[in-house]
Amino acid sequence: MDKARLDIENKLVPKGADVTRHLALPEQGQTPEWILAEMEKMDSEMTGSNSWKAGKLSGAVYHGGDDMERVIVAAYAKYCVSNPLHPDVFPAIRKMEAEIVAMTLKLFNNPDGAGTMTSGGTESIIMSVKTHRDWARAVKGITEPEIIIPSSGHAAFDKGAAYLKIKVHSIPVDPYTRKVDLKAVKRAINPNTIMLVGSTVNFPDGNQDDIEGLGKLAAKYKTGLHVDCCLGSFVVPYLEKAGLSEGANGKYKLYPFDFRVPGVTAISCDTHKYGFAPKGSSVIMYRDAELRRYQYYVNPDWSGKWLAVSTPVLVYPALGTKPGALIAGTWAAMQYMGSNGYLESCRSIVTCARTIADTIVASIPELYILGSPPASVVAFASKHPKVNVLEVGDKMSQRGWHLNALTGPPAVHIACTTDGVSSVQRLTVDRVDVFIADLKDSVQEAKVQPEGKGSMVALYGLGNSSAVGPAMVGQLASAFLDTLYKA
Ligand SMILES: Cc1ncc(COP(=O)(O)O)c(C=O)c1O
Numbered sequence: 001m002d003k004a005r006l007d008i009e010n011k012l013v014p015k016g017a018d019v020t021r022h023l024a025l026p027e028q029g030q031t032p033e034w035i036l037a038e039m040e041k042m043d044s045e046m047t048g049s050n051s052w053k054a055g056k057l058s059g060a061v062y063h064g065g066d067d068m069e070r071v072i073v074a075a076y077a078k079y080c081v082s083n084p085l086h087p088d089v090f091p092a093i094r095k096m097e098a099e100i101v102a103m104t105l106k107l108f109n110n111p112d113g114a115g116t117m118t119s120g121g122t123e124s125i126i127m128s129v130k131t132h133r134d135w136a137r138a139v140k141g142i143t144e145p146e147i148i149i150p151s152s153g154h155a156a157f158d159k160g161a162a163y164l165k166i167k168v169h170s171i172p173v174d175p176y177t178r179k180v181d182l183k184a185v186k187r188a189i190n191p192n193t194i195m196l197v198g199s200t201v202n203f204p205d206g207n208q209d210d211i212e213g214l215g216k217l218a219a220k221y222k223t224g225l226h227v228d229c230c231l232g233s234f235v236v237p238y239l240e241k242a243g244l245s246e247g248a249n250g251k252y253k254l255y256p257f258d259f260r261v262p263g264v265t266a267i268s269c270d271t272h273k274y275g276f277a278p279k280g281s282s283v284i285m286y287r288d289a290e291l292r293r294y295q296y297y298v299n300p301d302w303s304g305k306w307l308a309v310s311t312p313v314l315v316y317p318a319l320g321t322k323p324g325a326l327i328a329g330t331w332a333a334m335q336y337m338g339s340n341g342y343l344e345s346c347r348s349i350v351t352c353a354r355t356i357a358d359t360i361v362a363s364i365p366e367l368y369i370l371g372s373p374p375a376s377v378v379a380f381a382s383k384h385p386k387v388n389v390l391e392v393g394d395k396m397s398q399r400g401w402h403l404n405a406l407t408g409p410p411a412v413h414i415a416c417t418t419d420g421v422s423s424v425q426r427l428t429v430d431r432v433d434v435f436i437a438d439l440k441d442s443v444q445e446a447k448v449q450p451e452g453k454g455s456m457v458a459l460y461g462l463g464n465s466s467a468v469g470p471a472m473v474g475q476l477a478s479a480f481l482d483t484l485y486k487a
Contacts (some may be wrong), residue, residue, distance in 0.1 A: 001476065001479075002306060003481045004476055005457075005476070006374075008262070008479060008483050013483065014042075019041070019045055020038075020041075022284050022487070023487055035121040040470070044046070046170075046461060048398050052424065055430065057274070057401070057417075057428075058428075059387075061417060062274055062275075063418070066337065068333065071116070071336045072329045074332070075329045076278065076326075076328065077325075078329070079093060079324050080324060081354055082323075082328070083203065084097060084327060085320050093324040096328060096330075097117050099177060100283065100327065101116065101333065104269055104271070104283040105285050108229070109259050109300065110127060110259035112288070113213045113259060113286060113288060115292065116284055116295065118274060118283070119265060119266075119280050119281070121153075121231075121273075121396065122156040122159065122363035123282065123284075124268035124269075124282045124283065125156035125157055125159075125226070125230070125268055125284075126160035126163065128160075128226045128266045128268060128295075129160035129226075130160070130164055131286070132145075132224040132294075133145045133164055133430060135291060136195075137238055138310045142192055144167070144193060145194040146166065146190065147168055147169070148171060148188050148195070149168055149238070150172075150197060150202070150240075151170050152173050152178060152199060152203075152207070154230065158463050162326065167192070168188050169188040169192065172184060179305050180210070182214070184212065186217055189221050193223045194223060195223055195226055195265075196214050196225045198211045198226075198257075199211070199427070200228070200232045200254075200257035201373065201375050202404045203231055203377075204379060206353070206374075206376065206377025206378060206379060206415070207371035207373050208232075208255060208468055209308075210255065211264065212255065215261045215264055216262075216263060224266065225270075225339065226265070226266045226268070227257055227261075228267075231270065231274075231415070232269075232375055233271070233274040234271050234275045234276075234342045235276040235349060236378050238342055239254045239350065242347045252357075252370050252374045253372065254372065258290040259285075261377055264287065266284065268282065271330050272340075274349070275330070275342075277333040278329040278333070280326045314348070348418050349376045349417065349418055349428075350375055350418050353374075353376050353378050355417070356436065357373065357431050358377075358379050359436050360380055360436075363440070364380075364383060364440060365444055366383065366447065367380045367381065367439075368380065368381055368382075369407075374477030375458075376416045376417070379411045379412065380411060380413075381411040382410075384447070386392035386408070387446050388446060388457065389412055389446075390408050390454075390460050391446040391451070391452065391454065391456075391457055392412065392442045392455025393412040394451070394453075395445050395446055396463075397455070399441075400453075401438065405456040407460055412456070414435070418430075422446050424483035447471065451476070467478070
C-alpha cells in the first residue's frame with residue numbers, strides 16, 4: 001500500500017527544491033506575462049499538459065485541432081463573465097443553451113422532447129436518477145426506489161444512487177456479447193423499480209446493450225429507461241448515415257437506441273466528448289417536458305429569493321450560478337462542426353477503431369476483442385495463459401500510451417479520438433500503425449519478460465489478488481484522491 005501510495009504521489013506531485021509552491025496568495029497581484037510563464041514552468045516540471053499532443057491516449061481529449069480551439073476560446077472570451085442564472089442579463093446565453101438542447105434532441109430523434117444542459121456525463125446521469133426517483137414517487141407512490149444497472153454501466157449511476165439513497169441491482173453482462181442479461185433484468189424488476197439502464201455504448205468495452213429489449217420491459221412494467229449515450233455522444237447518431245451501422249460479416253452492428261425505441265424515457269449525451277465542446281458540458285434529454293419537471297428544484301420558501309433552477313443545488317452546488325462561457329463554447333463547437341463535420345469525424349474515428357479491432361483479431365493471436373463494439377472503443381483481453389493483459393497495458397505505458405485498464409475480465413481499452421476537421425492533429429486516427437506495432441511488441445515482451453510491477457498490474461490486478469484485494473483498492477482510490485489535493 002505504501003509503495004503504491006508513493007508511486008501515485010511521485011507520478012502526480014512535482015518534487016525538488018526548484019519547484020515553486022504557491023500556497024498563499026501573492027501580496028501583490030501578478031502580471032499576465034508572469035502568470036503564463038508560470039504555467040509553462042508547471043507544465044515542464046511534470047510530463048506537461050501538452051503531452052496529449054503525442055496522441056498516444058485513450059479518450060480524454062476528443063479533438064486536437066488548433067482551428068477548433070480558436071473558435072471555442074473566442075466564444076469563451078466573449079462570454080467569460082456571463083452567468084445564466086440571470087437570463088434577463090444574458091439572454092443570448094439562455095438562447096444558446098436552449099438551442100444546444102434542441103439540436104441534441106433532434107439528433108436523438110425527439111424534437112418535441114425536453115432536456116437541460118449539465119456539467120458532464122456524471123451530472124446528466126445523476127439528474128436522470130433524481131428525475132426518475134421523483135417521478136416514481138409522485139406518479140407511482142414509490143418511496144423505496146430501486147434501479148437496475150448492467151455491470152458494464154457507468155459508475156455515475158451507482159454514485160447517483162448512493163447520493164439519492166436508491167437501491168441498486170447490478171446485472172451481469174453476457175461474457176460473449178457484453179450485453180446485459182435481459183432475463184436477469186426482468187427477474188430484478190419489482191414494484192419499487194423506478195428505472196432500467198442501458199448503454200450505447202458502455203465505457204468499459206464500447207458495446208451496446210439491447211435497448212429494444214430493455215424498452216419492452218420498461219414499457220411493460222411502467223418503469224423509466226435511461227440510455228447512456230454519454231460516450232456514444234455524437235458518434236452513434238451518425239453511424240447509420242456514415243454507412244457504418246454494420247461492419248463486414250455482420251460485425252459491429254448498431255441496434256436502435258434513441259427515442260424512436262418505445263420505452264426509452266431519458267438519454268444522456270456528452271457534448272464534451274465527441275461533440276468536441278469544452279469540458280464541463282453535457283445534455284440530459286427526456287421524452288417529454290412533463291418528465292423534465294421532476295428534475296427541477298423549486299423552493300418558494302427560501303428567504304433569499306424565489307429560486308427555480310433546472311438542477312438541484314444538492315448535487316451541483318455551483319448551479320445556481322454556472323459558467324455561461326461553457327454554453328457559448330459548446331454552441332460554437334456545434335455550429336463549427338455542423339452535421340457534415342460530425343459525420344466526417346464519426347467516419348474516421350469508427351474506421352480507426354475497427355482497424356484496431358480487426359488487426360488484433362487477424363494478427364495478435366494472444367488477444368481477443370470483448371464483444372463486437374459498434375463505435376469508438378475497443379477493449380482487448382488475453383486468451384493466452386502466459387500473457388497477462390494488464391502487463392501488456394504496462395508495457396504500452398512504457399511506450400508512452402495512456403490506456404485504460406479494466407477488470408471483469410482483466411482487459412485494456414482504447415477510446416479512439418480525432419477532431420475530423422483538422423489535418424494537423426488527428427490523435428488516435430493518425431497513430432493506428434504505431435498503436436498496432438507497439439501492441440505486438442508489448443504482447444511479446446509481456447509473454448517472455450513479465451515484470452509484474454507496473455501500475456496496471458499493481459492496481460487493477462489487486463482486486464482479484466487476495467481476499468483483502470477489494471478493500472485495498474478502495475483505500476488506494478482514497479489515497480489517489482488525497483494526492484490530487486497535494487499542493
Ligand atoms: C458511458 C459513460 N457514461 C458516463 C460517463 C461519465 O461522464 P463524465 O466523465 O463526463 O462525467 C462516461 C465517461 O467516460 C462514460 O464513458
